[in-house]
Amino acid sequence: MVLAWALAVLSLLPLLDAQSPACPNFSVPITNASLDQISGKWYYIGSAYRFPEYKKEAGKIQAGFFYFTPNHTEDTILSREYMTVGDQCLYNSSSVKVHRENGTLVKSENGREHFAHLLLPKDPKTFMLAAFPEDKQLMGLSFFADKPEATAEQMEQFYDYLTCMGMDKSEVMYTDEKKNVCLLLEKQHDEERKKEDKRSETGTALG
Template sequence: MALPWALTALSLLPLLTAQDPTCPYQKAVPITDAILERLSGKWFYIAGVFRNPELQRLIRDVKATFFYLTPNLKEDTIQLRDYETIGDECHYSVNSRDVQRQNGTLSRTVPDGVQIVHLWLSKDPKAFILLFEPEDEQNRGLAFYARKQKVTKKQLREFQEALKCLGLQDDEILYLDGKKDLCRPLDKQHKKERKKGNVES
């Protein structure tokens, strides 16, 4: 299961209804075509905080991960091509997410319900944040992604501000280490295949 999108089943709920009204993460930001285009391309998972025990277990097994997002503006979907280094192996998967534009969420249907993640764009266009179960204080989570594996102090500061805003702590942060990535060779192979017109499934 792809780490960046591994969520427990949720229903579509207002974003952070029980939180401090001064916290900007309380407000759902509608997803526009421009936002979807901004999300297109390669992203690295940098760090996150997960209070949900299952998500904590998943992240602790992963050494590094990056992924590609390909939005379909007409169908309101995003294809996710995910590369995860787990143990001494590279795991690759392809799936898609539905876009709920007005709710500012991305979702997919799974056997036991609907998996949902709330999108929050950072001030820097080269980073974004995903909110996990924001209305549930016991299982709340937040993940930080960037265009480059090494982030700037300004990007990191905004991530830390988001943590504080949501009542999460710095000592709860779980970082991944891009130096342990084992998926680069497979990524290069896939790039060559796409250039030849052989798009991997």
């Protein structure tokens, strides 16, 4: 199962210069400030994909959220993903590489490297990942927010980016937080981490 954020990062080809001037720059370098901005918990709001395989996978996701924990020195991001698919919770933890110069995130999966351009709109409480922006037949855009429901203004930013790429809002597949069945597993993981932190603190104190 290709999980929500990874849906946007499959085999992204280099961006061509044919984009409209009104479009965002798909290759803005990633800085420490960029990484800090996308650190924390995010909700998968929706996405639009034209490549059939990705569209099919996106259509299976009923709800999703994840945690990004960037490492500035190693240029990596620890991604912990919780996806509701078929009324079941699927959890995955993986490492994402950061390619700062060309503004991409790279994830290895099943022996392949998958790329996505990181897009940071004006609203710092949202971000997007663009796939195949140069290919009208394959392009895609996924949208994330720090709340399970995005505001009308935030959605408008997403729609503006879609329009710029040549896509329509009618192509968007949305998630539904009411179908989220991962909260119990998230709570369990949180409790386990707290216990591990306490053990680590105790070990340090004894040492």
